Amino acid sequence: MKHLSGLGKQTLIALIAAGTLSAPAALLAADPAAGAAGWTKEYPAPDGSKARSCATCHGTDLTQPGRHVKTGKTIDPMAPSVNPQRLTDEKKVAKWLLRNCRWTLGRECSDTEKADFIAYIKTQ
Template identity: 75%
Template sequence: MKAARTIVLIVLGTLALPSVLLAGDPAAGKAGWTKESPQSDGSAARSCVSCHGRDLTQPGRQVNTGKVIKPLAPSVNLKRLTDPAKIEKWLRRNCRWTLGRECTATEKADFIAYIKTQ
């Protein structure tokens, strides 16, 4: 059976461009979530799991600061994925830190679709 696709609104930063609707793929989001990316500074490879963990219903911990990260799963944290500006801010910041680049719109849609399944 083919996985359902979730329609996700991606806010394109502060550009005055129309918003884009993309169908996110939760399976692709999960694969990207766990994929480790080598770091240009020689530090340990990172993935989203490094800070957020595999179980998004549980708190995570930022690996550098030790700061607790509230669960990402909307099923246990009703504030998650409700503010497009925050979603864009954190995806931009976390993609740069983890992948060493900004995520594509498709990657963002896939990550959001995956998080929504939790």
């Protein structure tokens, strides 16, 4: 089994408690590089519109604001280094991972994908 890394034990425990990750995710080693690759990977849109990725709305520089491609709404920077509120509320993290994975990937993210995305965001 893999050792905990990337997110840290306390973060994993909090995300499991919030229901963001299932208990087996505690055995995963979060991989920021995999999160970065997944961030820019494009997925076909279920409605036939242009393919989308996390970067479509959030951008590739997570220290800068993003803009929702459909609504035009400004999205605060994802990087905790410039937006200290990011990743502090486990319920919000769970809510937005569920919503954004469904919209972007067309499905819920796996526990591994969630852990990797969070690990990537934390590096910014």
